[in-house]
Amino acid sequence: MDELIIASADGHTTMPMTLWEQYLEKEHHRHLQRLREEQKLFNGTMEPLRDYRINRDSKQIFDTDKVYDEGLKGVWDRDIRLAQMDREGVATEFLFQGDHHAIQMFYHSSNGTYPAPAMDAGARAFNRWTYDNFSPAKERFLLVGAPLTGLDFDAMMAEAKWMGDHGFTAVFTPNYTAIPSQIPLFESYWDPLWAAYAERNLTLISHAGWGLPQGFMFSEIESAAAEVRAEDGDINLMIKKLGQTIFRPDGVFNDPRSRQCMWQTMLGGVFDRHPNLKMMMTEIRGDWVPATLKLLDKIWEDNRDRLHAKRRPSEYWQTNFMAGLSFMNKAELAMRHEIGVKQMAFGRDYPHSEATWPNTRAYLSDIMKNVSEDDVRGIMGENMVSFLGLDRTKLAKVAERIKAPTFQDIANGPMMSEELKTHLDLRCGYSNESEGDKRVGEMAAMLKPEVPRIIAASSIFA
Numbered sequence: 001m002d003e004l005i006i007a008s009a010d011g012h013t014t015m016p017m018t019l020w021e022q023y024l025e026k027e028h029h030r031h032l033q034r035l036r037e038e039q040k041l042f043n044g045t046m047e048p049l050r051d052y053r054i055n056r057d058s059k060q061i062f063d064t065d066k067v068y069d070e071g072l073k074g075v076w077d078r079d080i081r082l083a084q085m086d087r088e089g090v091a092t093e094f095l096f097q098g099d100h101h102a103i104q105m106f107y108h109s110s111n112g113t114y115p116a117p118a119m120d121a122g123a124r125a126f127n128r129w130t131y132d133n134f135s136p137a138k139e140r141f142l143l144v145g146a147p148l149t150g151l152d153f154d155a156m157m158a159e160a161k162w163m164g165d166h167g168f169t170a171v172f173t174p175n176y177t178a179i180p181s182q183i184p185l186f187e188s189y190w191d192p193l194w195a196a197y198a199e200r201n202l203t204l205i206s207h208a209g210w211g212l213p214q215g216f217m218f219s220e221i222e223s224a225a226a227e228v229r230a231e232d233g234d235i236n237l238m239i240k241k242l243g244q245t246i247f248r249p250d251g252v253f254n255d256p257r258s259r260q261c262m263w264q265t266m267l268g269g270v271f272d273r274h275p276n277l278k279m280m281m282t283e284i285r286g287d288w289v290p291a292t293l294k295l296l297d298k299i300w301e302d303n304r305d306r307l308h309a310k311r312r313p314s315e316y317w318q319t320n321f322m323a324g325l326s327f328m329n330k331a332e333l334a335m336r337h338e339i340g341v342k343q344m345a346f347g348r349d350y351p352h353s354e355a356t357w358p359n360t361r362a363y364l365s366d367i368m369k370n371v372s373e374d375d376v377r378g379i380m381g382e383n384m385v386s387f388l389g390l391d392r393t394k395l396a397k398v399a400e401r402i403k404a405p406t407f408q409d410i411a412n413g414p415m416m417s418e419e420l421k422t423h424l425d426l427r428c429g430y431s432n433e434s435e436g437d438k439r440v441g442e443m444a445a446m447l448k449p450e451v452p453r454i455i456a457a458s459s460i461f462a
Helices: 017-023 026-053 056-062 070-077 080-086 116-137 154-165 188-199 216-230 235-243 256-267 287-301 311-321 330-336 358-368 373-388 392-401 407-411 420-426 442-461
Strands: 006-007 089-098 141-145 170-172 203-207 279-282 322-327 344-347
Touching: 006 344, 006 373, 017 026, 017 116, 017 279, 026 056, 026 116, 026 216, 026 235, 026 420, 056 089, 056 358, 056 420, 070 080, 080 089, 080 116, 089 170, 089 203, 089 392, 116 141, 141 154, 154 188, 188 442, 203 256, 216 235, 256 279, 256 287, 256 311, 256 442, 287 311, 287 442, 311 322, 322 373, 344 373, 358 420, 373 392, 373 407
Parallel strands: 006 089, 089 141, 141 170, 170 203, 203 279, 279 322, 322 344
Antiparallel strands: none
């Protein structure tokens, strides 16, 4: 068998609005009318923004197979999604919550502010819909639990058991949506949950947007919409304003807050107490990792006698972490030996506008040119198979059945046209330069007040 096992580290789904009432616990239905109104503004903004990034005038360049419009429905239609996975040779992929087709149910930064019990109920509703909708093809999908708030600890423990019993692969890291009274991840409060996740092989997912306050994205959209109305502007002005705030080049996908959960758990000694617990850093790039680990190693060295962490953060990176590199760019691939080849996993981010879909095969033939077979196989899926403990034999059979590309197909495939390359530069930053150490100072400033708190929390484990 020579076909590549392609396991995508990033794919998205969302529950259709028509099913909200069916899956949401009845006592929280009173919030749904407000959520529907928020959905109108959110979708009315995100749809044109997606089209701007895609540039539908370029469909003759990126959609030569004419699959794009129908393929978008795969965000919740299992059969369409499977067809698009087969077309691109993807054996399995993660299913993360989040897509503009339907706003998330109370628990996300893309909606307004809601009580914590409603947020938890919305997350449970998503989890149960995801299971019902995708588990009939469970060999193809890696189910990921939506984040509860953590304020009701018993509810989080119960959800961990439910996800484990229903074959989920992963769960969003606690505190994904920041609200008051949440407890930092380095505190002992979380240890029973870490143990429950490790026991059930539930990998922590720290996706773009981790640490953003509830309502953050929605408030930015509301503010931009109000400004546009005041200026008698149109959707193009709205896109421009959002491109200068949450969707600027150093915005959501590069927000340092999404990296915070990594150093809180590393320096807090979480992986000493729970060595089988794992975390994937997904859709937040990977070009910042080497410089950040160097910073964290220095902090650990300076405080090693006062921290519970027994090893350098760079060592935890090699044993307990993986970078889910959504729409991986050329700079990240060039840094693969600095980041750690075995810690890298490709993600196509289906069906988002910044995704490699529907051009994944062409993208792979271009970006993987002159990369060794071991590295290609590892990054495309073998690393995830090992890290997550997936059934390689089953996935190999899937790859063979769907006629996934072979290494030779990738190595000898044609380079992308300049038009498609230019399109992918706009869409997913294909040719972007590496961040490197440009934001180390910013992260050091974030760490400065946290380190004393982590040291204080470590005393309980002394």
